[in-house]
Amino acid sequence: MNETLHLIFKRSSCRDFDPTPLSHEDLKVIAKAGVAAPSGMNAQPWHIGVITDADIITELEVEGLANLKKTDIAGYTRIQLRGGTLFYHAPVIAVIWVRDSYKSGAELLDCGIVTQNIALAAQSLGIASCICGFANYAFVGERTAELTTKCRVPEGYRFGMSVLLGRADTAGTAHEPDEEKITFVG
Numbered sequence: 001m002n003e004t005l006h007l008i009f010k011r012s013s014c015r016d017f018d019p020t021p022l023s024h025e026d027l028k029v030i031a032k033a034g035v036a037a038p039s040g041m042n043a044q045p046w047h048i049g050v051i052t053d054a055d056i057i058t059e060l061e062v063e064g065l066a067n068l069k070k071t072d073i074a075g076y077t078r079i080q081l082r083g084g085t086l087f088y089h090a091p092v093i094a095v096i097w098v099r100d101s102y103k104s105g106a107e108l109l110d111c112g113i114v115t116q117n118i119a120l121a122a123q124s125l126g127i128a129s130c131i132c133g134f135a136n137y138a139f140v141g142e143r144t145a146e147l148t149t150k151c152r153v154p155e156g157y158r159f160g161m162s163v164l165l166g167r168a169d170t171a172g173t174a175h176e177p178d179e180e181k182i183t184f185v186g
């Protein structure tokens, strides 16, 4: 199996990070892999925020958990069962912000491809990841404007998806690909 296929089959979500920071060089190449993603009509309707400030990450976590509790009690309960953290002590959150005014119908798909590029680039460097949709909850409450400013979100962009990054304290296990979900025709 070649290296790329090996990476794809080995990737798994990490939910127990070592909070030690990652190097700027690693983060630069991971973010660059993100913006190398294809997009419909090459619109690139995204901006990547690489958040490494531990105080900001804590603020996002506290706000996200409070808003999750208010609006999605099932999700909040699931997080409590997983240890009560949204970000699992990850030292880095890469947020893919999506351009508000761009409505091709594929903008979230574009954003998803960036997300996977980031996860696989991290994996190739031995860095664990967890795609984290729940980070969205940090940007839906009364503190949205303040936190948007703190995270230096460009004007006219909103949350698309995020990827938690860091070294794994406990590594995940790759799920078994379900080949029943494949049909060959011809």
Ligand SMILES: Cc1cc2nc3c(=O)[nH]c(=O)nc-3n(C[C@H](O)[C@H](O)[C@H](O)COP(=O)(O)O)c2cc1C
Pocket (backbone or CB within 6 Å): 011, 012, 013, 014, 015, 130, 131, 132, 133, 134, 135, 161, 172, 173, 174, 175
């Ligand atoms: C769009 C999307 C959003 C996700 N959001 C979360 C999340 O908020 N928290 C979390 O722990 N995992 C999240 N995940 C990770 C999934 O739970 C995980 O990918 C899935 O269970 C399969 O496990 P694997 O990644 O180890 O293969 C998300 C994954 C995707 C693709």
